[in-house]
Amino acid sequence: MSGDPVASFLPGPPVDRTVWEGWQRWCATRRQFQPAPVLTARQYADRSPRQRRLYDLHRLATHSSLPVQATPMSDLVADTVRACIEDGAFSHKAGTRTGVMVNGGGAQGKTETVCEAVACFEEEWLALHGQVNPDAMPGTRDLVAPVAYVRCPVKATPISTCQRILDFYGEDYKGMRQEDLTRLVKRAIVDHATKALIIDDITRLKLHREADQDVLDLIRDMMSMPVTLILVGVGIPSSGLLRDGRRDPKSGQWIFPPVRDRGRSPNPHAATQHERRFELVELNTFSYDTPEQINAWTEHLLALEGSLRLLNDTSGMLTGGTMPEYLFRRTAGVVGLLEKIIQRGCRLAIADRSELLTIDLLQQVALSATDLPDLDADSGEQPVIPPVKARPRKKPKPRNTVFDDDGPGEAVG
Template identity: 80%
Template sequence: MRTRIEDGAFSHKAGTRTGVMVNGGGAQGKTETVCEAVAAFEDEWLALHQQINPDAMPGTRDLHAPVAYVRCPVKATPISTCQRILDFYGEDYKGMRLEDLVRTVNAAIIDHATKALVIDDITRLKLHREADQDVLDLIREMMSMPVTLILVGVGIPTSALLRDGRRDPVTKQWVFPPVRDRGRSPNAHAATQHERRFELIDLDPFGYDTPEQIAAWTAHLRGLEDCLRLLNDPDGMLTAGDMPEYLFRRTNGVVGLLEKLIQTGCRHAIEAKAEHLTIDLLQRCTVSPTDLPDLDAESGEQPCIPEVPASKKRKRPGRNSVFDDAGPAAGIAGSA
């Protein structure tokens, strides 16, 4: 992603810039990962130009915004999408028609020297509505602007944004079959426009099958453990014993669910004055869809939340009855 942004930022040609589509499950950390990458690019770009817009018109002082971030509306239209982008820049768009909005978006991107435009939750476009198809056409038109588009969504390969493809297990790239000449569409190659203009990358959840996957999951838990501020938080609170495996079973390796579970557990630990996380304490903590209110369930953004595993009940040892006295009644019954 950084490579695509930098290639587009240093290019002065008027051609279409190759974008990036980031695909992954709900609460998988796609937004955080993308924002971390574009924030690092923004810091380097601002330092390179001494915090000043290198393309600003003499005598003016424009806001220098190398990176812009917006979220796709739940029921998007070209007008609402343009308004979301202009809201980021603080532009006034009252009374503007669609043509004026598109022109203002183009001017805002150029005036603020924006090199990367992130559109999150792009799979809210279902494309069974005419308005959604118009938004997709608008995004295609934005690619002619001097900015690199980064689209983030859930289930992009299975959405109508791209044709169905397969993931190459060796190169980890998505491969799309050639377009057949026969079909009802008068332009059979129109479906390939986004495939040729975007590189699709996946952000998978953590695994727990191989030593490498377990090491990566444990390293993530160690980093999370260092951020906790509980009073009784010795090293290994999240990484020792059965805790890594337990946390994986509770979250399926989804970082968003892990964050909510640890957050809830810390709250219980503070209220109980334990100031320490244990499996028994986390057994009393649950994560529900209401803990993820910013994710649209209809768009598949909410992940599947595993059920709380049943606690293993300890089997009480049997009582030793060797020295029990059966009493006189037992002796009378035996003699009879």
């Protein structure tokens, strides 16, 4: 713990990825956190009380900031997202870009998987262009934003959706009408050289409201621009977002008819648009049925073991004995729930000085919806949390009564 032991683990200002400055800071700092060093119980005991307390706080920060581990399922999603963005960004054609819909349950890491993939694309894209916008007009200094990240508003309207996008760029839209906002969004995407637009929590659109349908029309209309749309949500196939589309049996992509200019939907060029295409990719949970699936789950736990900072040797702490099966039952293979259980368990293990994760200790950890406050329950973003089931008690073995003394027998008359 060299240098300032406190500054090494204190978090900085909150990061808001829905604005350009916050997105840039997240991209630059997302791998900078330094976990607590590994100490033995003897090394810990040799420290002063203040040093031990600082080390405990550093361990708390470490367990609260467990690294996002890649999984076979997240690798598939990341590869699909990167491929679609690169296909669109490096294309010299003016046609419609294929979009991506990333579907999956709550707390499965959809957002982090997509953000990591597009952040890697942005770093490579900026390096290729010397960190500047190659299409900028001489004399202008528009910020370069190859990636824009926004979250779909709850009870969205075309106006609020446009405002969320413009907020990312820091554009001034005060007093603008819907048509003006739409034009400003399109101009901002071009001026800031945006190649990928992520709209998270897209299934907040329920589509039983006319405003939600107008927002979806607005999003599809954006596909006529040189930007790849990435829509992230829970339960997309059953949400109604795809209800007027059809799946191409050859490409596996969802194909949509041209957007019609109806209601309040701002689509001035709808009549000349081509069919819109989205590729739907699923971020699945871990499974525990086949040897391959069990091995993948165990390897994931093994990687997490290396991030634990308990004074006992953590080797096999998550992968030994029946622990992998127990953790799967507690989480149903959802990585977000697994992270929360481990985080809570480590805090208990430090507090009771056992410095060990065991099934008996983890039985004391009960998760609830309040542990995932950033997920909207009404939109289906909250995962189903398996209840904590009491471990069956072992029945005591019957006692051998061969040598029991039954007392004096009855007198024989």
